[in-house]
Amino acid sequence: MADALLDLGARRARGIPKAPRSRASRARLAGFIVLHVVIIAGAVAMFFPFLWTIITSITPGATLTNAPALIPTDPSLEPYVRLFTERPFVQVVLNSLLLAAITTAVQLITSSTAAYAFSRLPFRGQGFVFAIYLATMMIPLQVLIVPLFVELKTFGLLNSYLGALLPTFASAFGIFLLRQAINQVPRDLDEAATIDGAGHFRIFFQVVLPNIRPALATLVVFSFMSSWNSFLWPLIVLRSPELQTLPIALAALQGQYISDWDVIMAGSVVSVIPMLALYIFAQKYVVQGVASSGIK
């Protein structure tokens, strides 16, 4: 935000909205200022809940009724210490990281191979198969809960990581996203590689994948995010406390430590950090990835 304010100053210093001479340019300057004020005020309002969360997480003893001061007088990391010592939160964070990493890796493989097949390997009934793939995007997870539960119970996979992971292995959204990206890779590149004697596997690895990096980065963000934040399915499958993931552990914290808001908020901050890091790493690709997916 400070960045944007400074920038406004710099912009004016550079004279980008020229010194107001005519009424039109004065109106434009006014519009420019109003836009900045509204956008920055909006960002402050957007960010406020996070700020509040952070402040609460470093104010030991903060409760629902005993709200912390906006500027903490005696900041301390004690709530974080309590979070990780009194609760199995190290385990919980590791569980979530493991599940999200596996889901993301597997979805990258299943989505990119399927997308290559739909984009580059014509076969009879391809359109029909692709339509069915897309239709699975429209099936709400909740429709599948009971039969999935029974299926995994039959295989003895309840209360196991594999049970939590298996239903996330293929993502129609990811396949759609990557197919649109592969469609935009020029076919001349494939042909040149074919002339050099490359088969489909080499074209896939050496020509197509390097050319769809923004879409792959976008998929990484969305896959990781959906696994990291998923609630309903892990809640049903992972019953043992030592298998719990972050969202479930946080929901449970709320029940147990009803008055320890500092600890709850410390857990919330911990849950946001990896996603924030991932977003910062991938942000330059994300807008580009969505833009090139043809969703426009």
Place this chain on the structure above:
Amino acid sequence: MTAPAARLALDGRPRDPKSRPVRSRRNRARYALVVLAFLLPSAIPLLAFTLGPMIAALWVSLNQWNLLAPMKFIGLGNYAKLLSDPQTGDVFLHTLYYVAGYLPIVYIGGLALALALNTALKGRSLLRGIYFLPVVTSWIVVALVWRWLLSPSSGVVNTVLGFFGIAGPGWWTDPNWAMPSIIIASAWKDLGFVMIILLAGLQAIPTDMYDASKMDGAGWWRRLFSITLPLLSPSTFFVLVISLINGFQVFDQVYAMTGGGPNGASEVVVEQIYDMTFRYGEAGEASALSWILFVVILAVTVIQVRGQRRWVTYG
């Protein structure tokens, strides 16, 4: 999507007379193996864990079943029971209330944000990041924070309202305000998602269209309605389809913020499915309700896809 497939030749290659190779049976078998190698990694999990269970849910919905005792076939009994139960209407009404409140806020808000953050603001990647932050945050965290912000006695929102002499409502503790509380938190969370999709759409609009219309003396509003919105219609369509699909499936925030209460005032369809299955042991009825919900979502989506010709223009 189906048109190119319909033109496929029997040997699995596009019918292209110029380059069509003469293929032996062995080559064809090898090509089929390549296709399978690329397709099976996704086809197996989709069949086993999405399509299969979906068909199974249809069968479960025709039975009475508490997940433990053997199933008892009762035909359409679960559907008849659901349709005569006034609570079914209630949970659908609550879901509709959510969708009707949520959708206009996120679309108009997301559009305004996308338009603003597509201008030559510097520091805009920071601003985009801030607006996108709630999207990547777990619903459980968002719900926790918003329950606190909207806490009736000591919450920040009511404190600020009190500062202006307004007595704030009971928010999620009040049956009349429980759903608005959920809508506010949901809109706050999803605004950034809508913004990113629309931003990508805006960036695909060629700038020379704006230059031409500026030369014609068109004002900002005029350009918005005659260029931006029509050219943005595919993104708008995507946002509406996705938001409606997600809106009808609203669950996490309800579960975490109100648990469907107070007094069932915010009980939505999926919350009901969850309770029926895992609290009351009525898996058959829950599956029937799941299928009713699926058919509703499918119908809404098909209507949107059909209706898009009237207002969506693909460049």
